[in-house]
Amino acid sequence: MLDLGMIIDGCQVMGQNSFAVFNPATGKAIGSVANSTIDELDRAVCAAKSAYPAWTALPDADRKAAIDKLAIQLETHQQKLAQLITQEQGKPLAGPGSNFEAGAAVAWTRYTANLEMPVKVLQDTSEGRVELHRKSLGVVGSITPWNWPLMIAIWHIMPALRAGNTVVIKPSPFTPLSTLLAVQIMNEVLPAGVLNVVTSNDQEANIGAAMAQHPDIRKIVFTGSTPTGEKIMQGASATMKRLTLELGGNDAGIILPDVNPTAIAEGLFWGAFINSGQTCACMKRMYVHDSVHDAVCEALLNLAKTIPMGNGMDDGILLGPLTTADQHAKVSDLVAQGAASGNVLLGGESGEGQFFHPTIISELDNSNALVAEEQFGPALPIIRYSDIDEALALANEFDVGLGGSIWSSDTDAAKSLAMRMECGSVWINNHGAIQPNAPFGGIKKSGIGVEFGEEGLFENTDMQVIFA
Structure with missing residues (x-):
């Protein structure tokens, strides 16, 4: 010791x-x-x-x-x-x-x-x-x-x-x-x-x-x-x-209908699950256009199932436990509230000790606690939308504004939408990629x-x- x-x-x-x-x-x-x-x-x-x-x-x-x-x-x-x-x-x-x-x-x-x-x-x-x-x-x-x-x-x-x-x-x-x-x-x-x-x-x-x-x-x-x-x-x-x-943040990612779901799956996963979701600038909620909703969920699910979780000192492990018992309890409670209303695509339950299985839950809305509160753990709520103005309004609804992201094959269109997001940083086709020469901070609370x-x-x- x-x-x-x-x-x-x-x-x-x-x-x-x-x-x-x-x-x-x-x-x-x-x-x-x-x-x-x-x-x-x-x-x-x-x-x-x-x-x-x-x-x-x-x-x-x-x-x-x-x-x-x-x-x-x-x-x-x-x-x-x-x-x-x-x-x-x-x-x-x-x-x-x-x-x-x-x-x-x-x-x-x-x-x-x-x-x-x-x-x-x-x-x-x-x-x-x-x-x-x-x-x-x-x-x-x-x-x-x-x-x-x-x-x-x-x-x-x-x-x-x-x-x-x-x-x-x-x-x-x-x-x-x-x-x-x-x-x-x-x-x-x-x-x-x-x-x-x-x-x-x-x-x-x-x-x-x-x-x-x-x-x-x-x-x-x-x-x-x-x-x-x-x-x-x-x-x-x-x-x-x-x-x-x-x-604290509660970063939103907005997925536009022109994306290639398979091509963005890895970026979506690590944008949400890096450090088992215990990152201020993680994507904490994801708004997906109805036309690509199922395909994005499937691509994300297929990747998430391949990511090994365990003791970080062991070879090949890519996800670890939640750091504190209090955080484990909070994530467990919020996931339970999400599971009660939505469709659990992956996970939804605790592992041994302070481990929590990567969780993806769809068919939720902003009224659910898993969406409205910053879970700070390996759980991603997915919200379906059909109109981009609706998605932006939902992304901007809460009183926090650290980061956000727009996912699209049209970079110029994505930049235009990024300017309408109420947060300190917006990434195009990734999430949370901070660097030492770019100022980083939040707005609102x-x-x-x-x-x-x-x-x-x-x-x-x-x-x-x-x-x-």
């Missing part, structure tokens, strides 16, 4: 108490981590605040070089990080699983290292020169979820560091190990206090709430549920913190602000305008 401590001011801190981390595929404990107190959080924030002046004063080229070194560190330990992700989160090593996640963490780090924050000249005339400068904030607090624990940690950490901030990160209590290891190995090249990590089971002390309220944390970046995001906003209001919130690219980097800065 691993026994990893927090990293505060460059040192490992074991804490007074600890809690266990379990493998969702086996139910067995795989590690033990420190259970932070408020005092230890304060120590971490104090360390980050003390390290900030020297870190933000570094020449830009030196800070860029330091982050490039972090990419090398992560790449050197990539295999060990991937194995830890599989053991604590459940996603397989193979396919779009833990090896993919660890590799993406390296790629995102390298890309972020090379982002720039040039001075923008707004005016340079005889009447004067006006410049827009981007300035670092101070201490950034990061709170990450359990579904992509390492990759999302990197999304939070790297732009904050690149912009000249220091960081205190709190990973999910279900998946802290990969983050703890990553922070540990990154501290081998970072100055002490620049990157700190605290862990908590969220029972003895509400560390996340304390971070939102902490007067010395200038920004919170959070990925997780909308209700928790609302609480973070409330907690941050007294100190007027900057916020980047990537919250799916969040505030964006991550990735120049726009995501700027979210870690204040603007200052200088008139000369």
Whole structure:
């Protein structure tokens, strides 16, 4: 069993108490981590605040070089990080699983290292020169979820560091190990206090709430549920913190009548079932034109039946368990409600422990809970439509708007329809394919602000305008 401590001011801190981390595929404990107190959080924030002046004063080229070194560190330990992700989160090593996640963490780090924050000249005339400068904030607090624990940690950490901030990160209590290891190995090249990590089971002390309220944390970046995001906003209001919130979605995919069902089946499957559906930008509901409904269902079904599920450490496995018992219970309940009203084409029932069989249910509508709520699991409801305006209205009906997709052989027509979808990202003939140079974020209750690219980097800065 691993026994990893927090990293505060460059040192490992074991804490007074600890809690266990379990493998969702086996139910067995795989590690033990420190259970932070408020005092230890304060120590971490104090360390980050003390390290900030020297870190933000570094020449830009030196800070860029330091982050490039972090990419090398992560790449050197990539295999060990991937194995830890599989053991604590459940996603397989193979396919779009833990090896993919660890590799993406390296790629995102390298890309972020090379982002720039040039001075923008707004005016340079005889009447004067006006410049827009981007300035670092101070201490950034990061709170990450359990579904992509390492990759999302990197999304939070790297732009904050690149912009000249220091960081205190709190990973999910279900998946802290990969983050703890990553922070540990990154501290081998970072100055002490620049990157700190605290862990908590969220029972003895509400560390996340304390971070939102902490007067010395200038920004919170959070990925997780909308209700928790609302609480973070409330907690941050007294100190007027900057916020980047990537919250829950209920992504819709719209299948037009001109598709080739066999050709799109694989994209549809992984768009909905990657990481066993435990991804914010998964396709959570699919609207299929009546003329191709049966053919699309058949093609999707034929593929889904061939995808092996099991312990992600085993060869050939492509789908793993649900990460938490609570999530398994939620998916079970929503699937039961869908099965009661619709036509179960595949699955519809739990496997052993926290496994849940891939499930496809047709003949549902927006009033069913499996459609209206974000299931965050391997269950896809299919809704039949006959008019595209009807499908768009149904796709836009709910108060979330993270991502969406249009599937068609006519790309131009699909783009035109994409502009009518109420969400932050729309994909044509795939779903959820994010990349580091494209801003990603939601509208409505799916969040505030964006991550990735120049726009995501700027979210870690204040603007200052200088008139000369």
